[in-house]
Amino acid sequence: MLLEIENVFGGYGNGDILKGISCSADYGDVLCLLGPNGCGKTTLFRMILGSLPVSNGKIKIAGKNISDFTTKTLANMIAYIPQYHSPVFAYTVLDMVIMGRASHFSAFETPKEPDQEAAFAALEKVNALPLANRKYTSLSGGQRQLVLIARAICQSAKIFIMDEPAANLDYANHQLLMEVISGLANQGYCIIMSTHSPEHPFSVGNKVLLMKSGKVMGFGSPKEIITSETLQSVYDIEMDVITTHDRYGRERTICLPVNSSAKTF
Numbered sequence: 001m002l003l004e005i006e007n008v009f010g011g012y013g014n015g016d017i018l019k020g021i022s023c024s025a026d027y028g029d030v031l032c033l034l035g036p037n038g039c040g041k042t043t044l045f046r047m048i049l050g051s052l053p054v055s056n057g058k059i060k061i062a063g064k065n066i067s068d069f070t071t072k073t074l075a076n077m078i079a080y081i082p083q084y085h086s087p088v089f090a091y092t093v094l095d096m097v098i099m100g101r102a103s104h105f106s107a108f109e110t111p112k113e114p115d116q117e118a119a120f121a122a123l124e125k126v127n128a129l130p131l132a133n134r135k136y137t138s139l140s141g142g143q144r145q146l147v148l149i150a151r152a153i154c155q156s157a158k159i160f161i162m163d164e165p166a167a168n169l170d171y172a173n174h175q176l177l178m179e180v181i182s183g184l185a186n187q188g189y190c191i192i193m194s195t196h197s198p199e200h201p202f203s204v205g206n207k208v209l210l211m212k213s214g215k216v217m218g219f220g221s222p223k224e225i226i227t228s229e230t231l232q233s234v235y236d237i238e239m240d241v242i243t244t245h246d247r248y249g250r251e252r253t254i255c256l257p258v259n260s261s262a263k264t265f
């Protein structure tokens with residue numbers, strides 16, 4: 001197993017926010033963290049990235065505790081893709097992607113031909129090669145997400161941590177991003193993404209960690225974990241989980257909040 005989270009506790013010094021989180025993800029998995037605002041998704045990300053200490057329990061990568069890795073080694077293995085990123089300088093997209101190679105060369109080295117080739121190859125993988133010479137600051141939110149994913153690929157990381165990657169994207173960019181994420185998983189990357197959509201685990205994920213108040217409400221396959229009952233217990237509202245088919249006959253799952261005022265009709 002590539003990433004193992006074993007009974008993890010921890011927080012910001014004033015009591016534990018996470019209270020016994022356990023889950024795991026391997027090469028080719030898309031693990032979705034789902035739960036209400038403030039349930040601890042970002043806190044768990046910070047612990048996986050090593051920026052927040054674990055007070056109890058273990059986080060292991062390839063069987064080794066993350067506290068035993070140097071920061072540089074951890075940075076080579078895990079890439080963090082933020083929700084929205086605004087750099088101060090108007091770097092080109094190519095420069096932004098090459099920055100993903102930073103942990104591969106020392107402070108006084110400049111990027112070399114192979115770094116540039118790696119950046120072009122990463123942009124190609126996410127269908128963003130035509131953006132290479134654009135200013136990053138001139139891109140839309142969806143395009144920026146693709147560039148940040150290319151930067152993560154360039155970093156040679158195998159684990160991608162994505163903080164609500166679909167937030168603020170329109171339908172087309174949302175769909176494109178989900179296809180890119182599925183494609184990355186098919187290429188063997190391990191994706192851990194937080195989301196506020198209970199449909200994401202069905203459409204893009206193969207595993208889901210359902211959280212509430214820093215605790216695990218369920219971990220496993222989306223079909224097994226996401227039901228009307230579990231969603232209601234997490235969000236305190238009635239939810240319908242409906243399985244249907246798209247126009248090509250593919251199974252789709254839709255999660256609908258029930259309009260409680262409609263019950264009187």
Ligand SMILES: Nc1ncnc2c1ncn2[C@@H]1O[C@H](COP(=O)(O)OP(=O)(O)OP(=O)(O)O)[C@@H](O)[C@H]1O
Binds near residue numbers: 012017038
């Ligand atoms: N730097 C911090 N110092 C103290 N408490 C914090 C800090 N960051 C977050 N918290 C608290 O930790 C809890 C979990 O927050 P976290 O950001 O992990 O939730 P989340 O599930 O990512 O929420 P959201 O879906 O709203 O992004 C919240 O109660 C929050 O107020």
